[in-house]
Amino acid sequence: MLYDYLKRGVAAGLVAGLAYGLFVALVANPLSQHVEAVGHEHAHEHGHAHEHSHAVSELTTTVVSVGSGVLWAIFLGGVFAIALYFLEPALPGRDAAKAYVLAGAGFLTVSATPWLVLPPAAPGAEHLYGVQTRQALYLALVVVGAIVAAASVLAYRRTAPRHPLAGVVAGAAPLLAIGIALPLLTPTTVTHSGLSADLVAAYQGIVVLSQAALWALLAGAFGRLHDWESATTDVTAERTRDHATRDDRVANP
Structure with a gap:
């Protein structure tokens, strides 16, 4: 059973990863290159002399970004499948809804909560903390995000049976609390000198939306694969019964 979940999760990760890789190649990488160009526009005095090497660098960056995105999605799909296998009974909603929950x-755990303190950094960003401090802080925020997610699900499950709307409010309360508290209690950790606020907001918005879409695609692909496997199993079982009926009629005319 776990193997079936894992196989389905890896396949869903591949589907989501290919879509995510296409997005990276067509949208995310060009935007990153534009942001980097804006940040260094005054330092390109010798740009014409390096056009060929710059083009090769862009191609290499695109290939590496797309490949790493696909591999990340496949890994994420495997972890997602294992987590769903063990946590499915505790998740609210029906079969398809559980995957989306x-x-x-x-x-929320690996992206949204850490971004409240360590927002997506555009090329050329200046960080308040060093790499090791940021890594430790990120891991701590992942733990916080997991606790908040669990609290939200638990609050909904306890309240929704009595009143569905109250369940939604109770489930949203921990999310709103962490969304308000963390930005207020923590300093600004990333600055973007030389970039307009609108450009930074656009870059960060693209990063957030792409990761949210990756998770949604993963859940959707997992659900569709589950439905397809169930339908295939039903058809196979029906054919087996038909063959057994025919054999019985032949053996016992």
């Missing part, structure tokens, strides 16, 4: 919890 877990995907939302995953996005």
Whole structure:
């Protein structure tokens, strides 16, 4: 059973990863290159002499970004499948909804909560903390995100049976609390000198939306694969019964 979940999760990760890789190649990388060019526009005095090497660098960056995005999605799909296998009974909603609930919890845990303190950094960003400090802080925020996600699900499950709307409010309360508290209690950790606020907001918005879409695609692909496997199993079982009936009629005319 776990193997079936894992196989389905890896396949869903591949589907989501290919879509995510296409997005990276067509949208995310060009935007990153534009942001980098804007940040260094005064330092390109010898740009014409390096056009060929710059083009090769862009191609290499695109290939590496797309490949790493696909591999990340496949890994994420495997972890997602294992988590769903063990946590499915505790998640609210029906079969398909459970996958989306877990995907939302995953996005909250590994992306949304850490970004409240360590927002996506555009090329050329200046960081308040060093690399090791940021890594330790990120891991701590992942733990916080997991706790908040669990609290949200638990609050909904306890309240929704009595009143569905109250369940939604109770489930949203921990999310709103962390969304308000963390930005207020923590300093600004990333600055973007030389970039307009609108450009930074656009870059960060693209990063957030792409990760949210990756999780949604993962859950959707997982659900569709589950439906397809169930339909295939039903058809196979029906054919087996038909063959058994024919054999019985032949043996006992």
